[in-house]
Amino acid sequence: MTVGTTAEFDVREAVHEAARKARVASRVLAQLTTAQKNETLHAAADALLTAADTVLAANAEDLLAAQSAGTEDALLDRLRLTKDRVDGIASGLRQVAELPDPVGVVVRGSTLPNGLEIRQVRVPLGVVGMVYEARPNVTVDAFGLALKSGNAALLRGSSSAARSNAALVTVLREALAGQGLPADAVQLLPSEDRSSVTHLIQARGLVDVVIPRGGAGLINAVVRDAQVPTIETGTGNCHVYVHTGADLDMAEQILLNAKTRRPSVCNTAETVLIDAAIADTAVPRLTKVLTDAGVTIHGDLPGLVPATDADWGEEYLSLDIALKVVDGVDAAVEHINTWGTGHTEAIVTSELAAAREFTNRVDAAAVLVNASTAFTDGEQFGFGAEIGISTQKLHARGPMGLAELTSTKWVVWGDGQVRPA
Secondary structure (H helix, E strand, C coil): CCCCCCCCHHHHHHHHHHHHHHHHHHHHHHCCCCHHHHHHHHHHHHHHHHHHHHHHHHHHHHHHHHHCCCCHCCCCCCCCHHHHHHHHHHHHHHHHHCCCCCCHHHHEEEEEECCCCEEEEEECCEEEEEECCCCHHHHHHHHHHCCCCCCCCECCCCCHHHHHHHHHHHHHHHHHHHCCCCCCHHCCCCCCCCHHHHHCCCCCCEECCCEECCCCCHHHHHHCCCCCEECEECCCCEEEEEECCCCCCHHHHHHHHHHHHHCCCCEEEEEEEEHHHHHHHHHHEEEEEEHHHHCEEEECCCCCEEECHHHCCCCCCEEEEEEEECCCHHHHHHHHHHEEECEEEECCCHHHHHHHHHHCCCCEEEECCHHHHHHHHCCCCCCCCCCCEEECCCCEEEEECCHHEEEEEEEEECCCCCCCC
């Protein structure tokens, strides 16, 4: 159910009360067996398929409101649910059910000379807050990963997806209750008032971690104002570097996939860098194939839309791409490390030395050789659904799956040992 959707509720108290309920639920989830978690995930998937018409009707209302408000096509695509997408969301829950349970896994351990057995064991984080924009599929992805890793989820979606998220959370809470588990393991926080984000990210002692997922403005605001730990998921200003040793047939296919497969997602290529040594051949060929696919090209070459610093540094999330000719690996790496957001970078080359240099020197969460940037994705990496793609360097980096939603604790077994004075 939605927590605090009417004006008479004090938003701060609504968020804090939800967090207190989540804490109680998290203690139950932490003790569940793997079988119990998997049964619940399958039950939730079944419930989503049964309620698909209701969910799609709610989503249609959100889409109509967004269209009336003049929302851009890229954002409408993020908001839109279809029968196939609902099927995919349910399938994602089943995939998570098939993944190994991280809770209780021994990360490392040893037996000391005095006989003490020391083990570092994975444990749930506890109460995980998610702040995200538009995409209602994140609601279910966050629930599934949180449940399998033993965490309770506090979800603060955008107002543009309020009806869709409410319908989805209602289904998930009913599935939990049907399995004899606390429905408060997943709760939807009010999205009508922006202060609910502030109260969530400053609920120190009630919330264990907050994960923002969305545009740069949202992520920066959460990281700047949070008083609880955050895991920063970053925007994706991703590059494809076509090296002098590239197979241009391969480069063409990789670039088209990276740019046009789904332009509104964060692993989409936003800049193509072409080595000066092959520019005479590669530039006309690649610009033609991009233009034929409906892509607008920005750059500093004749015939392109003139580029500014914004074109090198911003995430288009549309059928636009920046193009720059660079003089070798050094210049490509310098450009990427200057303008990139640390998300995903790719090189197309047949030269092993160039590939190794690129992967060693580029500072990003994922670096790909002869593959599309679209592969930076939790499902593609074998994690099932993902909670987000972290561009920070502490705890989690890259696609975040189950292990990234756990912490550890040390368990020490003794037999009467005492420490000498």
